[in-house]
Amino acid sequence: MTNNDWTPDQPLVSIRDVYKSFGDLEVLKGVSLDIMKGEVICIIGPSGSGKSTLIRCVNALNTIDSGSIKVEGLEVHDPGLDKLELRKRVGMVFQQYNLFPHKTALENIMMAPLKVLKQPQAEVEERAHKLIKRVNLGGKESSYPGELSGGQQQRVAIARSLAMNPDVMLFDEVTAALDPETVNEVLLAIKDLAQDGMTCILVTHEMGFAREVADHIYFTDRGVIVEHGPPATFFTKAKDPRTQEFLSQIL
Amino acid sequence: MKTARKAFRRYHGDTDLAVLKPFKFSPAGSVQDLLFSRWLSGFSPRSLLVVGLLFCLWPGFAMAQGNYSFTQALDALWRWLPFIVTKGFALNLLVSFFTMLVGTIAGVLLGLGQISPLRPLARTSWFITQLFRNSPWLVLLFIVMLALPFEIQIGDTIYPIPDWLKAVFGLSLPIMANISEIVRGAIISVPTGQWEASESLAYSRNQTLWLVILPQCFKRMIPPWMNWYAILTMATPLISLLGVEDIVTLSRQAMEAEDNHPELLVPFFGFTLIIFFAYCYPIARYTIKLEKRFVVNQ
Numbered sequence: 001m002t003n004n005d006w007t008p009d010q011p012l013v014s015i016r017d018v019y020k021s022f023g024d025l026e027v028l029k030g031v032s033l034d035i036m037k038g039e040v041i042c043i044i045g046p047s048g049s050g051k052s053t054l055i056r057c058v059n060a061l062n063t064i065d066s067g068s069i070k071v072e073g074l075e076v077h078d079p080g081l082d083k084l085e086l087r088k089r090v091g092m093v094f095q096q097y098n099l100f101p102h103k104t105a106l107e108n109i110m111m112a113p114l115k116v117l118k119q120p121q122a123e124v125e126e127r128a129h130k131l132i133k134r135v136n137l138g139g140k141e142s143s144y145p146g147e148l149s150g151g152q153q154q155r156v157a158i159a160r161s162l163a164m165n166p167d168v169m170l171f172d173e174v175t176a177a178l179d180p181e182t183v184n185e186v187l188l189a190i191k192d193l194a195q196d197g198m199t200c201i202l203v204t205h206e207m208g209f210a211r212e213v214a215d216h217i218y219f220t221d222r223g224v225i226v227e228h229g230p231p232a233t234f235f236t237k238a239k240d241p242r243t244q245e246f247l248s249q250i251l
Numbered sequence: 252m253k254t255a256r257k258a259f260r261r262y263h264g265d266t267d268l269a270v271l272k273p274f275k276f277s278p279a280g281s282v283q284d285l286l287f288s289r290w291l292s293g294f295s296p297r298s299l300l301v302v303g304l305l306f307c308l309w310p311g312f313a314m315a316q317g318n319y320s321f322t323q324a325l326d327a328l329w330r331w332l333p334f335i336v337t338k339g340f341a342l343n344l345l346v347s348f349f350t351m352l353v354g355t356i357a358g359v360l361l362g363l364g365q366i367s368p369l370r371p372l373a374r375t376s377w378f379i380t381q382l383f384r385n386s387p388w389l390v391l392l393f394i395v396m397l398a399l400p401f402e403i404q405i406g407d408t409i410y411p412i413p414d415w416l417k418a419v420f421g422l423s424l425p426i427m428a429n430i431s432e433i434v435r436g437a438i439i440s441v442p443t444g445q446w447e448a449s450e451s452l453a454y455s456r457n458q459t460l461w462l463v464i465l466p467q468c469f470k471r472m473i474p475p476w477m478n479w480y481a482i483l484t485m486a487t488p489l490i491s492l493l494g495v496e497d498i499v500t501l502s503r504q505a506m507e508a509e510d511n512h513p514e515l516l517v518p519f520f521g522f523t524l525i526i527f528f529a530y531c532y533p534i535a536r537y538t539i540k541l542e543k544r545f546v547v548n549q
Contacts (some may be wrong), residue, residue: 061447083453098445160452
């Protein structure tokens with residue numbers, strides 16, 4: 001439960017032999033992977049292969065049946081875990097943005113640091129203004145989510161998550177609900193983040209993007225990691241027939 | 252990617268903006284279609300005038316043959332009118348205000364109880380809600396009237412409990428149960444993504460509820476809440492059956508004082524009907540206006 005023995009040379013996120021089923025449906029069947037600090041990994045695979053479930057398990061939005069997930073040494077599925085400690089470290093961005101519709105963009109970003117972390121107003125406000133500029137939304141501070149496009153909302157959601165100063169960011173198909181013309185602005189924001197050294201786990205269908213930003217790519221199918229490797233070899237020298245078939249359909 | 256967007260549409264409707272949706276109980280239809288106030292506000296002001304005129308003329312023909320004329324009956328009504336309105340109808344309104352106040356406070360608590368993660372609390376709240384939602388109002392009123400003492404002693408002083416106050420408690424029970432369902436319905440109609448986003452931002456359950464979920468529920472609860480107020484106001488004459496001196500009781504007393512001519516019935520109860528209508532119709536119109544405004548704002 002404690003993370004005293006964790007050092008930065010160990011994996012930031014360590015997933016070991018994770019099993020998870022919803023009723024009779026086995027979604028994860030023994031998944032293991034490690035992410036080092038500053039690493040960007042992409043998880044790809046056909047729908048229903050357990051990608052989203054896997055990253056939702058990393059910040060305990062879903063429970064696991066067996067195995068272990070550690071974030072900076074914190075055992076995520078320890079019943080005695082202080083969820084606050086975990087969620088301060090792990091940020092998450094969702095497919096459907098999930099901004100709070102009754103709050104402005106700036107309030108969306110400031111709310112959690114103010115109310116949850118109880119940080120001082122002035123400091124949070126300054127950080128929020130910086131973040132909103134960082135995702136290229138200067139001038140939209142007082143807009144409500146309903147007044148922003150999908151891409152803009154998603155960038156606010158990224159800034160909102162960053163406001164908590166997480167050590168790792170989870171992106172769950174963040175461009176899947178967007179209009180094609182706004183996909184790029186969101187990908188740019190993520191790329192900027194990745195180049196800045198943020199540890200990122202992305203579930204995505206944007207193969208070009210995965211190839212460009214990822215340090216490592218994992219291909220999942222029917223609850224297992226079929227194949228993984230750095231993008232250069234993964235996209236050109238995939239060995240497993242399932243990977244080859246998937247890539248041939250999508251590329 | 253296309254299927255994901257389709258699924259998103261199905262879930263969120265035809266817009267991709269994360270906006271507040273009108274409050275719905277079931278995917279089959281909007282609950283507003285069933286609202287009493289919506290039905291009531293459906294009448295145009297002009298159609299009401301026509302109905303009102305017919306209503307006033309008809310008893311004139313029907314009752315013309317008695318020796319006590321319709322005009323005399325109207326005279327009697329005119330004489331008693333200030334008494335009936337200021338003593339009777341005012342009491343109906345008083346009861347409706349207090350009932351709504353008590354019912355809303357209790358209903359909100361009960362509704363929050365229903366969505367509590369503590370199972371015993373949730374089950375109990377659910378049971379209380381169902382019990383009072385599905386009981387006849389009159390029976391509840393009788394039980395409360397007979398079960399509550401007519402006076403309470405605190406220290407050396409004895410405080411009498413007026414009948415109308417007991418009536419307030421009796422009527423509060425079904426209102427509480429229905430408000431409880433409104434609150435529960437509004438909370439579960441907020442997309443689960445809001446809970447998940449809050450959870451991932453380290454909000455506790457209570458913080459999520461009070462900072463994120465309930466502020467979004469408030470608007471969508473107002474129209475059904477006002478609908479229940481209109482229904483309640485219309486149900487307040489029930490308390491006349493228990494001897495509370497409301498508009499119906501006082502009208503009957505007035506008619507008795509006028510020697511119980513049958514010709515008095517239509518003017519007196521007709522007036523009661525009109526005054527309730529005159530009170531509730533603007534509320535219904537206003538509810539619709541509010542609904543429209545919220546839809547535009549969203």
